[in-house]
Amino acid sequence: MxxxxxxxxxxxxxxxxxxxxxxxxxxxxxxxxxxxxxxxxxxxxxxxxxxxxxxxxxxxxxxxxxxxxxxxxxxxxxxxxxxxxxxxxxxxxxxxxxxxxxxxxxxxxxxxxxxxxxxxxxxxxxxxxxxxxxxxxxxxxxxxxxxxxxxxxxxxxxxxxxxxxxxxxxxxxxxxxxxLNPPVSVDDFAPVAATEDFYLTAGQLVGYKRVDLAVRAFTRMGRNLVVIGEGQEMAALKRMAGPTVTFLGRAPFPVLKEKLARCRALVFPGTEDFGIVPVEAMASGRPVIAHASGGIMDSVVADHTGILFDDQSEDGLIAAVERFERMETTFRPDLIRAHAQEFSEANFKRRMQAIIDHELDRRRQQHVLRPAPQPAHAGRARGGRAPAAAARQLRNDP
Structure with a gap:
């Protein structure tokens, strides 16, 4: 094949x-x-x-x-x-x-x-x-x-x-x-013994990811926020940011891995088709504070691996952070990481192969069960034999 x-x-x-x-x-x-x-x-x-x-x-x-x-x-x-x-x-x-x-x-x-x-x-x-x-x-x-x-x-x-x-x-x-959710390299991430007093948002700095909500909300609350990523929104985000917001730009993987493991939570205020970074955060044992929309609904379990909020606004995000802090001690890094394992590369490949095999089998069955085409003069000749054209068709049909 x-x-x-x-x-x-x-x-x-x-x-x-x-x-x-x-x-x-x-x-x-x-x-x-x-x-x-x-x-x-x-x-x-x-x-x-x-x-x-x-x-x-x-x-x-x-x-x-x-x-x-x-x-x-x-x-x-x-x-x-x-x-x-x-x-x-x-x-x-x-x-x-x-x-x-x-x-x-x-x-x-x-x-x-x-x-x-x-x-x-x-x-x-x-x-x-x-x-x-x-x-x-x-x-x-x-x-x-x-x-x-x-x-x-x-x-x-x-x-x-x-x-x-x-x-x-x-x-x-x-x-x-x-x-079928995409594969995530969950084994590249791991929890650490101690976290630090900052929240994290990471990804391309483009409008639909709504990083502006995070920057405004954390500036208003006076909470520490680390922003990893680059893009066309960078200059505007820096202008609206207060002293508690830190921009690291495009960080190398070891820095991203370390920040994911040590943050209090990942902040994810936009709407994504799926969202790889939230799964990477959960593989690091950290909860996710996310807008309840898009692919995040496939990955984050409300009040178990993170906090979901409906109001995609500055006030909505602030309320979600305050709610997270009231229940922060209830989130268990080991259970959060165990949930992230569902999105492993091995699980993706196993399920994708099953989908491919099923479709190939369906197509083969469709082909085998399709009636063989008959010539215009189809019928039996004297002696019960099929006409020569029909016989050739039967021999050649797979």
């Missing part, structure tokens, strides 16, 4: 690329297809596979400014030749499922998210774009949405990384998805 793994772009190592690594473990001989690839920024595990990039790779600056090439992505994906593959595993967040597989191939799409900038985050992305993008997006987005919905029919089975994403797949594509 020839296997192809399709990923939207390979220019960093984040949650989506961790899924690709897990698929590489399941299928070590698989070939990888992508829109653009920066070989220096991907892992050795991925680099060991044969990687085919689209024609976008040849455009100067594509590896850095690939998102600006959105109008060309459908053409680039459909130019990739996957006609010789029996199993296609697409990893979708930007466009990836839009490849054209063989009719006999089984295409399973692991969906991190339908393209946010075309659907539920469209107005947010447009508002934060440059002048040219803001002018062009209303003209090109409708056609891209049509293409996105149409290509969902090329997928035999969808797998969503959270119930939140499964709901969006149902809404936009009218397809049902199996929920």
């Amino acid at each position: 020839r296997v192809a793994i399709v990923h939207y772009w390979l220019v960093s190592m984040r949650g989506g690329e961790k899924v690709v690594e897990a698929l590489c473990d399941l299928y070590p001989e698989a070939d990888i297809f992508t829109l653009v690839c920066d070989h220096e920024k991907i892992s050795d595990k991925i680099r060991q596979h044969r990687i085919t990039s689209s024609f976008l790779q040849k455009i100067p600056g594509a590896r850095r400014h690939y998102q600006s090439l959105l109008p060309l992505m459908p053409f680039a994906l459909e130019s990739l030749d996957l006609s010789q593959y029996d199993l296609v595993l697409s990893s979708e967040s930007g466009p990836a499922k839009g490849i054209t597989p063989s009719p006999q191939a089984t295409h399973i799409c692991y969906c991190h998210s339908p393209m946010r900038y075309l659907w539920d985050h469209y107005h947010f992305y447009r508002a934060g774009s440059g002048v040219l993008t803001r002018l062009l997006l209303p003209w090109i987005a409708p056609a891209l949405r049509v293409w996105d919905v149409t290509t969902s029919a090329r997928v035999d089975a969808f797998v969503a990384n959270s119930r939140h994403v499964a709901d969006r797949i149902e809404k936009y594509y009218r397809r049902t998805a199996t929920v």
Whole structure:
């Protein structure tokens, strides 16, 4: 069985690329297809596979400014030749499922998210774009949405990384998805004996993550907050921050690991498709204070591994922190870490393989049970023999 793994772009190592690594473990001989690839920024595990990039790779600056090439992505994906593959595993967040597989191939799409900038985050992305993008997006987005919905029919089975994403797949594509949370390297994290007097928020500093709520709330409360990450919101966040808020920028992994283990709690005020960092915090034995929305509802157990709050506002977050501090001693690091083990890489690979095997079996059964086509003059000849054409058909039908 020839296997192809399709990923939207390979220019960093984040949650989506961790899924690709897990698929590489399941299928070590698989070939990888992508829109653009920066070989220096991907892992050795991925680099060991044969990687085919689209024609976008040849455009100067594509590896850095690939998102600006959105109008060309459908053409680039459909130019990739996957006609010789029996199993296609697409990893979708930007466009990836839009490849054209063989009719006999089984295409399973692991969906991190339908393209946010075309659907539920469209107005947010447009508002934060440059002048040219803001002018062009209303003209090109409708056609891209049509293409996105149409290509969902090329997928035999969808797998969503959270119930939140499964709901969006149902809404936009009218397809049902199996929920399988993404793999997290939980064994890379561990609790420590003593914590310190600070809260932590970590991730890209972009508007929809609502780090501004955390900065304003902790400035107002006078509590210590450490912010790890970088992004377009950095300057604005620093302007609104008081003396109790510390920015570490893009911290190396040992620093992130240490801060996750020693913080009083991780603060997660935005809405994410899933959210890897909260699971990493729980693997470190630390509780999570999070807005009750998105993928966090799959990972945090209210009042056992963290605090969930409904009011996504400064006051709502302050009330959640105060509630956490009243019950802080009830959170047990060993139980929190045990819960995080459910999201291990081993569990992901075991369940993903079961999903793939089930879909392959379903497709085989569908093929075997389909009635064999009959010639126009089908019937029995004298002596009870089938006509020669029908006999050949029966011999050749698998």
